[in-house]
Amino acid sequence: MSDYILEMNQISKEFTGVKALSNVNFKVERGEIHFLVGENGAGKSTLMKVLSGVYPYGAYSGDIVFNGEVQQFNKISDSVDVGIAIIYQELALFPDLSVYENIFAGNEIQNKGKIDWNKAIVDAKVMLNKVGLKVNPETLIKDLGVGKQQLIEIAKALSKEVKLLILDEPTAALNEDDSENLLQLLLELKKQGITSIMISHKLKEVIAIADKATVIRDGETICTLNSSKGEITEANIIRNMVGREIEDIYPKRPKKQLGENVLELTNWTAYDPKLGRNVAANVNMHVKQGEIVGIAGLMGSGRTELALSIFGNAKNYKIQGDLMLEGQLTKFKHTSDAIKAGIAYVTEDRKGDGLFLLQDIKSNISIGNLKELSATGVVDENKEIVIAQGYRESLGIKTPTLLQLVGNLSGGNQQKVSLGKWLFVGPKLLILDEPTRGIDVGAKFEIYSVMNELINKGMSIIMISSELGEVLGMSDRVYVMAEGEIKGELSSEEANQEKIMQLATQ
Amino acid sequence: MNYINELKGLLKTNIRDYGMYIALIVIMITFQFLTNGLFMSSRNISNLLDSAGYIAVLAVGVMLVIVIRHIDLSIGFLAGFLGAIAAILLMQYGLPVYIVIPIILVLGICAGGITGFLVAKVGIPAFVATLAGWLIYRGAILLATEKTGTIIVDNDAFNAIGNGYIPSIAEVGGLHLLSLIIGALGIIFYIYSAISNRKNKIKYEFEVVSKPIFVLQLLFVSAIMAYITWLLAGYNGFSWTVIIILLVVFVYHFITTKTVVGRHIYAVGSNPEAAHLTGINVSKITFLVFGSMGMLSALSGILFTARLQSATTTAGTLFELDAIAAAFVGGVSAAGGVGKVTGAVIGAIVMATLTNGMNLMGVGIAPQYMIRGGVLALAVIFDVMTRKQKA
Numbered sequence: 011m012s013d014y015i016l017e018m019n020q021i022s023k024e025f026t027g028v029k030a031l032s033n034v035n036f037k038v039e040r041g042e043i044h045f046l047v048g049e050n051g052a053g054k055s056t057l058m059k060v061l062s063g064v065y066p067y068g069a070y071s072g073d074i075v076f077n078g079e080v081q082q083f084n085k086i087s088d089s090v091d092v093g094i095a096i097i098y099q100e101l102a103l104f105p106d107l108s109v110y111e112n113i114f115a116g117n118e119i120q121n122k123g124k125i126d127w128n129k130a131i132v133d134a135k136v137m138l139n140k141v142g143l144k145v146n147p148e149t150l151i152k153d154l155g156v157g158k159q160q161l162i163e164i165a166k167a168l169s170k171e172v173k174l175l176i177l178d179e180p181t182a183a184l185n186e187d188d189s190e191n192l193l194q195l196l197l198e199l200k201k202q203g204i205t206s207i208m209i210s211h212k213l214k215e216v217i218a219i220a221d222k223a224t225v226i227r228d229g230e231t232i233c234t235l236n237s238s239k240g241e242i243t244e245a246n247i248i249r250n251m252v253g254r255e256i257e258d259i260y261p262k263r264p265k266k267q268l269g270e271n272v273l274e275l276t277n278w279t280a281y282d283p284k285l286g287r288n289v290a291a292n293v294n295m296h297v298k299q300g301e302i303v304g305i306a307g308l309m310g311s312g313r314t315e316l317a318l319s320i321f322g323n324a325k326n327y328k329i330q331g332d333l334m335l336e337g338q339l340t341k342f343k344h345t346s347d348a349i350k351a352g353i354a355y356v357t358e359d360r361k362g363d364g365l366f367l368l369q370d371i372k373s374n375i376s377i378g379n380l381k382e383l384s385a386t387g388v389v390d391e392n393k394e395i396v397i398a399q400g401y402r403e404s405l406g407i408k409t410p411t412l413l414q415l416v417g418n419l420s421g422g423n424q425q426k427v428s429l430g431k432w433l434f435v436g437p438k439l440l441i442l443d444e445p446t447r448g449i450d451v452g453a454k455f456e457i458y459s460v461m462n463e464l465i466n467k468g469m470s471i472i473m474i475s476s477e478l479g480e481v482l483g484m485s486d487r488v489y490v491m492a493e494g495e496i497k498g499e500l501s502s503e504e505a506n507q508e509k510i511m512q513l514a515t516q
Numbered sequence: 517m518n519y520i521n522e523l524k525g526l527l528k529t530n531i532r533d534y535g536m537y538i539a540l541i542v543i544m545i546t547f548q549f550l551t552n553g554l555f556m557s558s559r560n561i562s563n564l565l566d567s568a569g570y571i572a573v574l575a576v577g578v579m580l581v582i583v584i585r586h587i588d589l590s591i592g593f594l595a596g597f598l599g600a601i602a603a604i605l606l607m608q609y610g611l612p613v614y615i616v617i618p619i620i621l622v623l624g625i626c627a628g629g630i631t632g633f634l635v636a637k638v639g640i641p642a643f644v645a646t647l648a649g650w651l652i653y654r655g656a657i658l659l660a661t662e663k664t665g666t667i668i669v670d671n672d673a674f675n676a677i678g679n680g681y682i683p684s685i686a687e688v689g690g691l692h693l694l695s696l697i698i699g700a701l702g703i704i705f706y707i708y709s710a711i712s713n714r715k716n717k718i719k720y721e722f723e724v725v726s727k728p729i730f731v732l733q734l735l736f737v738s739a740i741m742a743y744i745t746w747l748l749a750g751y752n753g754f755s756w757t758v759i760i761i762l763l764v765v766f767v768y769h770f771i772t773t774k775t776v777v778g779r780h781i782y783a784v785g786s787n788p789e790a791a792h793l794t795g796i797n798v799s800k801i802t803f804l805v806f807g808s809m810g811m812l813s814a815l816s817g818i819l820f821t822a823r824l825q826s827a828t829t830t831a832g833t834l835f836e837l838d839a840i841a842a843a844f845v846g847g848v849s850a851a852g853g854v855g856k857v858t859g860a861v862i863g864a865i866v867m868a869t870l871t872n873g874m875n876l877m878g879v880g881i882a883p884q885y886m887i888r889g890g891v892l893a894l895a896v897i898f899d900v901m902t903r904k905q906k907a
Contacts, residue, residue, distance in 0.1 A: 321793075322795075324792060324793055344797065345792060345793055345794070345795045346795035346796070346797060348795075349794075349795040350795075355793065357790075357793060362789065362790075363787065363789035363790045363793055364790055364793070365787070365790060366782075366783055366786040366787050366790060366791075366853070367787070368853050368854060369782065369783075369786060369853075373779065376779075377779060377783050377794055377796075378794045378795060380776040380779055380780075381776070384775070387775050387776050387777065388774050388775050388776075389774060389775060389776060389779060391716075391774075392716065392720070395720045396720075399720070411722060411723060412722070413722060413723075
């Protein structure tokens, strides 16, 4: 009889019509390190949010049994009270407060309503010792590196007498040494009787320290692998992660002769001063005229950052290396330079930084190329309507009127407006970042068809995507990224799900 | 019956746009009753519009600043300071009006450019940058008027900007002819542009209101324009201040609704990140909007100085807050991206109407402030509520 600290039985969760989790069973034994693995969007984070009370009792169906008792968490603090602590990838620390203030934030040591700062400092030292961190507790968080900040988060959890520690991709932002330290710490904590659940995309970590690993795919638990039975191997995990049948929803396009290089990057490195690390490192890649190049990789692998560094260095990275556009060495100072040179970037987050939600469809389509509509600085609204009407028809934007606010459209139609906006600019190279995220199958097919049409007209496309099926179904060639680097290049003939996953989880 | 339903639907969907016009009419009618007909007299309306002028031009400028998600607190004292400079140039250096006004406007643009530089290039929050400007320009007024105290402006051409009226050419039954002609031209222009706009919409198969409702709309707005023209023509005709406001409204309305620059301003306000990724130069737009703000501050200073026929040591006090309040009453959204030139001007007129009406009724200054505060709060509550309804 196993001693389970946590049993999640038949957990289901729906988001307005979309099943994020269906009948998930997830059991964790006391004192083990248990990994949750799966593709982006498989449902790992949703499951952890159910467990930690982000989604309150009643918002999901199924039972959570923790320490032998059925739990009904209505808010996050309920799960904290029974000893569950979750540490997210985006750290929840206060950068301008000191280490000890952060450790006891929300859990202050009080004496008759007054905070006992002296005791807090003394206790903080004890917690820091436990996580093996030698820093002065009065140091400010912003003066510490990400790796140390991660440890502070763990120290904070320990101060609340945590029994079950959940880490959501803790090593995604860490370098090799810090990652190694963290893994050692988890083994150390295991000896002290603390159970951990860890979400990670790096399979070598799973192989190194996992006692068990549960694979989730499309909101369902596929299997739980046991290290003592020798089941945790790279091949085994990847097979279970990707085992989905690829449906034939990708419109065919005839093979054709590719043209010259449109884009060529050599030793391209982008350093983000805000993060203090390279978001893209030593990238060598090229895109030929008439080609769809897929960039696969998991979230946080630097794909979007690479795209933004190409697109006029939109985020002001420090750039090294060369960018050749149609054989010409080119440097961009502003996004407008890149646009003029014929590059367009359709953003991954269309609501956040792609569209103007409070404006109507025609203004959203015309905004990137108003010059074309105005000889003298005055916008020719008749011409604007004709143009917008053209894209409405060719892209199949479903709307009663062009005056509809874009914020009121469905995701698929918003994406088509986004696409229309950039097609009106008339680029040679179109960068699509997650072009079909959150869109229904019908709209996906329409967008793929548009992509094929553009290729036929001689455009080139870089498609960043987390959906393996899409990458395999649409690309002529695939680059796989991880940790800001290109880990491999696959032709459409060699590429398959296993190979991509293997490169992406290095 | 159908038309009444259509009218109701129209009101419902456009309540945000129509709301303040309805509010203004209600307030005016209320005062008309409470003051026994004194309020809507030719003389009072003429006076009211003149007194709203220097706030109205500021409100137009600050509306655009708020649209691009910034704020400008320095505009009141900047207006006061530039008004004092105008007075000094006129009286102490004896420069002619037609040279002084361009100089002041250019100085205003420069001052706005400095703010724009601090906000767009150096990255100082607009609140702080313009608070510094508030202090600096306040000191600058005191410095400029230190030796002389209040500077009396003894220049008829200049003072006419704030007090004078356009010539009447001839009188028709006691009414000013030129004012009547301008009013008539305005109505014709309005009807012409409304009809051509409607034709265009029909051509591209956009939804339009039914013909009777459209005619009703035309008649209603034309009647109001005719009524105001008739009122003003019955006193001294259009004042130069009113002409200047109309000019500012016309130019800014055109820029914001018809030009590329206008589209870019609203794009930056509605989503700066997306605007940047669309290749719009966000700092250039920020520069431009603050530059225009500076120019309108200068214009406001000229209007105020001319109206008082002097530059005082306290000129410009609290103008910025009146202008910001007017912009919000006029429907600008604090979240950015939404706001209209006409709205800002109507907002300024609403606020001036409240002051004017309450003055006529002899309401004390203390309740006046409170009532104006209440109206501001109500306007924003209304704005937030109607936006929620839409979402």
